[in-house]
Amino acid sequence: MSISKSDPIKKESMSFQDIYGHEKQIALLKSAITGGRLAHAYLFHGREGIGKKAAAMAFAAAILCDRKEAEACRTCLSCKKTGHGNHPDLIMIAAEGAFIKIQAIKDLLHMIAFRPLEGGRRLFIIDEADRMNQAAANALLKTLEEPTPANILVLITSKPYTLPRTILSRCQQIRFSPLRQDAVAAYLENKESLDHETARMIAAAAEGSIQRARQLKGDDYLADRRAVMGHLAADHSGDPLRRLSLMRFLGKDKKDVSEKLSLLLSCFRDALVWKEIPGNPTTANSDEQDAIQAITRLTTDDILYNLQTISTSIRALEYNANKLLTLEAMTFTLRL
Ligand SMILES: [Zn+2]
Known part of the structure; x- marks a missing residue:
């Protein structure tokens, strides 16, 4: 299988409240969870290193959480499994080498034919979805055309324009903007223990990306x-x-x-x-x-x-x- 259970999620990044910025996008996702209006496929897009994957993880954790609230509780059995990266209904798909292999998408199609193992919903997070080749994208299109209510796909990409239109049109698109400078600076101060002035200077050069800020810091x-x-x-x-x-x-x-x-x-x-x-x-x-x-x-x-x-x-x-x-x-x- 080239498809994998999620990586263990650091407890702190399991919740929306630990994500810097993106207030509107998070509010939208939360209200979809609590209002029972979940789409069957999402496309999280926006530049690299601004928190799309963290948002996808928090979204998945909240949907899988036993309490069925807008935030994962971090304490129920489901949250523990999610946190340890062994929730059977949270599946990560990522590129191996330069591409997402067609086999990973075939595995996804195979799993979708069965009910989620824990009975509720199953989340597939496809990171760097732009790395699907034509064959993989075509295979994925099948499931997007015939959605099954128990399965939710979250595609993540910083290059949405490289994905086929047929895929784009079948996903609910959520655009993540570069973070504000003050959000990046706050991250650097709180999480990377930089002093205020250094954090401010690096944030100014980070173009709204926490990943970029961390590179610059190093x-x-x-x-x-x-x-x-x-x-x-x-x-x-x-x-x-x-x-x-x-x-x-x-x-x-x-x-x-x-x-x-x-x-x-x-x-x-x-x-x-x-x-x-x-x-x-x-x-x-x-x-x-x-x-x-x-x-x-x-x-x-x-x-x-x-x-x-x-x-x-x-x-x-x-x-x-x-x-x-x-x-x-x-x-x-x-x-x-
Ligand atoms: Zn929970």
């Missing part, structure tokens, strides 16, 4: 950001050595390069906002006021040119252009 993000600011704050006119040093800083490792290019973008974006909106507005890097101020020496046209040049380089690298050549061309054409 990386040398703050040190890198300071270094990027230092490079950009300096006047490069007529000094090729400064440009070489910027190029070296941008690095050789692909992931590292893309992180640093994103930092460059965010610095120039901030400088643009500062130029165009008087009164030092709040921006991603507003704690680095001196550096941003220094970058505003450039004209608006120059900053826009730089933003475009960097974006083009990021795209080129995504398409596997030669890193050194791309960086060299970019560094020496930036208007600094």
